Amino acid sequence: MNTLTTTDFHFPNQKSVYRGKVREVYNINDELLVMIATDRLSAFDVVMPRGIPYKGQILNQIATKFMSLTEDIVPNWLIATPDPNVAVGHLCEPFKVEMVIRGYLSGHAAREYAAGRRLLCGVTMPEGLKENDQFPTPIITPTTKADNGSHDEDISREAILSNGIVSEDDYLVLEKYTRALYKRGTEIAASRGLILVDTKYEFGKTKEGKIVLIDEIHTPDSSRYFYADGYQERQDRGEEQKQLSKEFVRRWLIENGFQGKEGQQIPTMTDEYIETVSERYIELYENILGESFVKADISNINERIEKNVLEFLK
Numbered sequence: 001m002n003t004l005t006t007t008d009f010h011f012p013n014q015k016s017v018y019r020g021k022v023r024e025v026y027n028i029n030d031e032l033l034v035m036i037a038t039d040r041l042s043a044f045d046v047v048m049p050r051g052i053p054y055k056g057q058i059l060n061q062i063a064t065k066f067m068s069l070t071e072d073i074v075p076n077w078l079i080a081t082p083d084p085n086v087a088v089g090h091l092c093e094p095f096k097v098e099m100v101i102r103g104y105l106s107g108h109a110a111r112e113y114a115a116g117r118r119l120l121c122g123v124t125m126p127e128g129l130k131e132n133d134q135f136p137t138p139i140i141t142p143t144t145k146a147d148n149g150s151h152d153e154d155i156s157r158e159a160i161l162s163n164g165i166v167s168e169d170d171y172l173v174l175e176k177y178t179r180a181l182y183k184r185g186t187e188i189a190a191s192r193g194l195i196l197v198d199t200k201y202e203f204g205k206t207k208e209g210k211i212v213l214i215d216e217i218h219t220p221d222s223s224r225y226f227y228a229d230g231y232q233e234r235q236d237r238g239e240e241q242k243q244l245s246k247e248f249v250r251r252w253l254i255e256n257g258f259q260g261k262e263g264q265q266i267p268t269m270t271d272e273y274i275e276t277v278s279e280r281y282i283e284l285y286e287n288i289l290g291e292s293f294v295k296a297d298i299s300n301i302n303e304r305i306e307k308n309v310l311e312f313l314k
Helices: 055-069 105-116 157-162 168-191 231-237 247-255 269-289 300-312
Strands: 014-019 023-028 030-037 079-084 086-090 097-104 132-139 194-205 211-214 222-226
Touching: 014 105, 030 055, 030 222, 055 079, 055 086, 055 168, 055 269, 079 300, 086 300, 105 194, 132 168, 157 168, 168 194, 222 269, 247 269
Parallel strands: none
Antiparallel strands: 014 023, 023 030, 030 086, 079 086, 097 132, 097 194, 194 211, 194 222
């Protein structure tokens, strides 16, 4: 099946292009950003060799839908979505931190906890928890934003401020926005029978100095969801939680001897496996948004995107 794994567009007034792990961002005249969600799959900060059909469309449509569902509480960068894989918004100067917020002891936090560590990004995690238990209150555990695609690093609020990465005034806004978005995301998830376990947000400043939400929000690439039904029973029995996130890919990679460490080989992803990952992403979309996924025409994705973006830029 056709997938979008790379782009090479030359839009009018294009100044530059930035290629992230899964997104490619075109700067138009230092005013607009055209963000294209590719079908690339990243895990453990490594981009997998093969794309996942419809993944870019799914991520883009979830993110832009949640931008519209939260714009009353937090301003965002988005202007338009001229194509299923594309978001166009205001050029912003990104903050060099990602705001990670965790309501439950899962993923990275659970791995740290299991290793005996109780301090994560300067925040103390309480004793007596087991994996996937809820924290008494959600904790913010920021990471530094890696410029070159290398690993993001855990960092404390104190280190962010003392190193001047973000000013104190701005950081207080980032924390406030992070808590407000997580609260709204939790409410929306609950209405779909889901638990928003943890997520991350990225923020930037517009030319006017306004702090806005940028990039993606509440997608399965940036968030972890559990099914609410049976959550407590599974916890009580010490069973794994049924989840909607990219964690199923990470687990598969770990089982096949890959965690992004030096010298490790990425296991071969067969057509059948790629198909199951694509189906899981569609399931994620339909559960998270509570609506049916409509597949875009993927006979020539690059051509479709170019046509739609040029039409918009006119």
